[in-house]
Amino acid sequence: MSEKEVEAVVRQFFDLNVRALRGEPVDLFTVLHEELRWTMTGSTPVARSYRSLQEFKDIIGRALAVSFRPHPTFGLYLRRIIVSGNRAAVIARGHGETAYGHTYNNQYFFFMEVRDGKIARVLESCDGSLVWQSVYDRHLEPDPGRQRPAGA
Amino acid sequence: MMSSSAASVVSRFIASVDQLIAGVRVDPLQYLAEDAVLEVIGTTPISGIYRGREEIRLLFGCTAQRLIASGSVQQFDVIADGEEVAAFLNIRLTTPAGEVYNAQVDPAGCWFRVVGDKLVEIRLFPDTTQVETQLFGRRFVPNEARGSQSGGGS
Numbered sequence: 001m002s003e004k005e006v007e008a009v010v011r012q013f014f015d016l017n018v019r020a021l022r023g024e025p026v027d028l029f030t031v032l033h034e035e036l037r038w039t040m041t042g043s044t045p046v047a048r049s050y051r052s053l054q055e056f057k058d059i060i061g062r063a064l065a066v067s068f069r070p071h072p073t074f075g076l077y078l079r080r081i082i083v084s085g086n087r088a089a090v091i092a093r094g095h096g097e098t099a100y101g102h103t104y105n106n107q108y109f110f111f112m113e114v115r116d117g118k119i120a121r122v123l124e125s126c127d128g129s130l131v132w133q134s135v136y137d138r139h140l141e142p143d144p145g146r147q148r149p150a151g152a
Numbered sequence: 153m154m155s156s157s158a159a160s161v162v163s164r165f166i167a168s169v170d171q172l173i174a175g176v177r178v179d180p181l182q183y184l185a186e187d188a189v190l191e192v193i194g195t196t197p198i199s200g201i202y203r204g205r206e207e208i209r210l211l212f213g214c215t216a217q218r219l220i221a222s223g224s225v226q227q228f229d230v231i232a233d234g235e236e237v238a239a240f241l242n243i244r245l246t247t248p249a250g251e252v253y254n255a256q257v258d259p260a261g262c263w264f265r266v267v268g269d270k271l272v273e274i275r276l277f278p279d280t281t282q283v284e285t286q287l288f289g290r291r292f293v294p295n296e297a298r299g300s301q302s303g304g305g306s
Contacts, residue, residue, distance in 0.1 A: 041258040041259055041260065041279065042258060042279045042280075042281060042282075043258075043279055043281040043282055043285075044281060047258075080236070080263070082231050082232065082233040082236050082237075082238050083231075083233065084231045084232065084233055087231055088231070089231040089238030089263070091263055091275070100295075107193045107194075107277065108277075109238070109261030109262075109263065109277040110261075111229065111231065111238070111240060111261075123229075123240060123259065123261075125240075125259070125260055125261035125277040125279075126193075126277065127193050127194040127195075127277075127280045128279055128280050128281040128282075129194055129195065129196060129280035129281050129283070129284050129292075130194065130195065130280070131281075132281060132292045133292070136292070136294075137294065137295045138292035138293055138294055138295065139292070139293055139295055140284055140290045140291070140292060140293070141290060141291055141293050142289060142290055142291075143285065143289050143290055143291035146249075146251060146285070146286075146289035146290075146291075147249040147251070147289055149218060149219055149247070149248075149249075149287070149288065149289070
């Protein structure tokens with residue numbers, strides 16, 4: 001595949017994501033490879049490596065469906081992209097509202113690898129603290145079990 | 153197209169940060185343009201946009217120095233095109249109190265823009281959960297518990 005084709009596949013994923021979060025009946029997973037390996041970095045409850053498209057659908061597909069409310073302006077918006085060979089790096093903004101009614105305005109960083117015309121590997125970083133607070137309805141408090149830095 | 157020069161500036165900068173954290177007397181800010189912008193994503197106490205090398209040195213650098221006793225920053229993977237470089241970094245830090253940020257050494261994304269041989273933009277995606285818990289000694293508490301706690305939220 002050319003780099004233009006790789007970029008088109010990646011952009012299609014984000015376009016489908018926006019349409020899905022707006023409530024359109026599209027299949028977000030059509031551009032993902034059957035042998036998908038998606039790693040969510042960080043320390044949230046969903047941070048781990050998903051080792052197949054089916055596993056990703058079962059866990060993340062369900063989590064997205066119950067965690068976010070659809071709205072015409074919601075979505076995962078691609079902001080910047082670099083493509084090199086069959087790999088792409090992306091900065092994206094996720095905008096939505098969670099099931100708890102919290103505004104969700106996250107920043108994402110992705111590495112993606114395209115194989116057979118589909119996204120086969122993904123490494124994802126985002127603001128996990130926001131995920132805890134808005135998706136899991138938590139707030140931050142001083143932890144009595146930990147020493148805080150001076151002035152914090 | 154892979155841009156080896158931009159990527160090599162980023163590699164030298166990351167190596168310099170790693171050396172500084174290890175206690176070597178180096179100045180990673182020498183790789184930054186005078187008007188470089190650093191953004192640390194999220195809403196943690198170190199999150200925000202730092203404009204200019206001096207603001208990065210005085211505000212972000214001094215805070216980081218107070219929070220970090222030791223650690224390492226290693227480049228894990230990189231994609232570059234022209235003046236833009238996207239890297240995944242393995243960052244592991246230990247605070248003066250012995251708390252460890254990112255003990256599992258999960259990669260953190262970082263986006264750079266390089267003009268000439270200087271970094272003009274750095275956008276860091278740290279594990280903000282670990283920043284709050286390990287570096288700032290806070291915890292995430294379910295909202296239904298708010299009010300039953302003595303101090304309330306922060």
